[in-house]
Amino acid sequence: MTDPVLSIRNLNIDYIGAETDFHAVRNVSFEIAQGELFGLAGESGCGKSTIAFAVSRLHRPPALIRKGSQILVGGRDVLALDEDELRRFRWSEVAMVFQSAMNSLNPVLTIETQFYDVLRTHRGMSRAAARERAAELLELVDISPDRLFSYPHQCSGGMRQRIVIAICLALDPRLLIMDEPTTALDVVVQREILQRIDVLRRRLGFSVLFITHDLSLMVQVSDRIGIMLEGELVEVDDARTIYRSPRHDYTRRLWASMPKLHGARIGQEQRP
Numbered sequence: 001m002t003d004p005v006l007s008i009r010n011l012n013i014d015y016i017g018a019e020t021d022f023h024a025v026r027n028v029s030f031e032i033a034q035g036e037l038f039g040l041a042g043e044s045g046c047g048k049s050t051i052a053f054a055v056s057r058l059h060r061p062p063a064l065i066r067k068g069s070q071i072l073v074g075g076r077d078v079l080a081l082d083e084d085e086l087r088r089f090r091w092s093e094v095a096m097v098f099q100s101a102m103n104s105l106n107p108v109l110t111i112e113t114q115f116y117d118v119l120r121t122h123r124g125m126s127r128a129a130a131r132e133r134a135a136e137l138l139e140l141v142d143i144s145p146d147r148l149f150s151y152p153h154q155c156s157g158g159m160r161q162r163i164v165i166a167i168c169l170a171l172d173p174r175l176l177i178m179d180e181p182t183t184a185l186d187v188v189v190q191r192e193i194l195q196r197i198d199v200l201r202r203r204l205g206f207s208v209l210f211i212t213h214d215l216s217l218m219v220q221v222s223d224r225i226g227i228m229l230e231g232e233l234v235e236v237d238d239a240r241t242i243y244r245s246p247r248h249d250y251t252r253r254l255w256a257s258m259p260k261l262h263g264a265r266i267g268q269e270q271r272p
């Protein structure tokens with residue numbers, strides 16, 4: 001793989017306890033290429049979110065990244081960034097969409113003002129320029145620019161989540177981390193949002209780290225998938241191979257627990 005967007009090497013993360021420490025992420029290494037959609041799967045508590053938070057340095061005590069761990073984004077050593085560098089790095093290099101992201105919009109501000117806050121703070125944009133850019137970004141996620149003047153409560157859950165994604169894309173990040181981004185939404189809306197992400201990453205070239213419990217959606221949308229078990233990454237392969245010919249017994253059991261797949265992979269539906 002030439003110049004991966006994300007490179008994780010020997011990542012070890014502990015949760016420090018009063019009596020004992022819990023080794024939540026164990027010697028994990030993987031890479032994500034430019035434009036690649038990488039899915040991370042595994043049972044609840046296996047360490048997926050801990051990795052997602054560490055990549056954007058959003059982990060907080062008691063989480064502690066052990067010495068010897070390495071996280072590079074676009075070749076930069078994320079673990080060595082100081083506070084100023086981190087502020088610039090977040091949003092512009094890596095943006096993160098959480099499960100509850102749609103509730104993270106400020107209820108008393110219009111959508112337009114929320115775009116403006118990000119674009120003014122990070123790019124020094126004027127209100128008029130920010131409005132123009134915000135309208136373009138809303139169109140990317142299939143939302144009419146008229147919505148700029150709505151408040152979050154006037155938008156549906158699916159629309160709010162797409163607005164958050166549009167705000168995340170405002171600064172052209174290299175990597176979008178999506179941790180259970182659509183879990184609170186109904187399945188049709190979930191699929192529509194992932195289809196849109198798939199089209200956008202092909203068009204704009206950003207990479208995606210995608211975490212979900214919806215394994216069939218993950219298989220359909222991902223290029224490669226990593227399987228985690230009790231803090232370790234036990235298998236990584238392209239989505240088709242890992243689904244059809246899993247090597248690890250745990251991966252087999254994981255697939256056995258999910259409903260059978262019907263229909264084409266999302267990316268294939270988009271291709272002519």
Ligand SMILES: Nc1ncnc2c1ncn2[C@@H]1O[C@H](COP(=O)(O)OP(=O)(O)OP(=O)(O)O)[C@@H](O)[C@H]1O
Pocket residue numbers: 015022024042043044045046047048049050051061062063
């Ligand atoms: N603040 C914390 N203090 C102590 N242990 C924690 C803390 N946060 C997470 N853990 C533990 O670390 C392990 C990994 O948690 P993590 O949230 O990364 O798992 P996950 O795979 O994302 O789970 P889920 O799919 O349920 O979100 C779990 O055993 C969890 O109990």
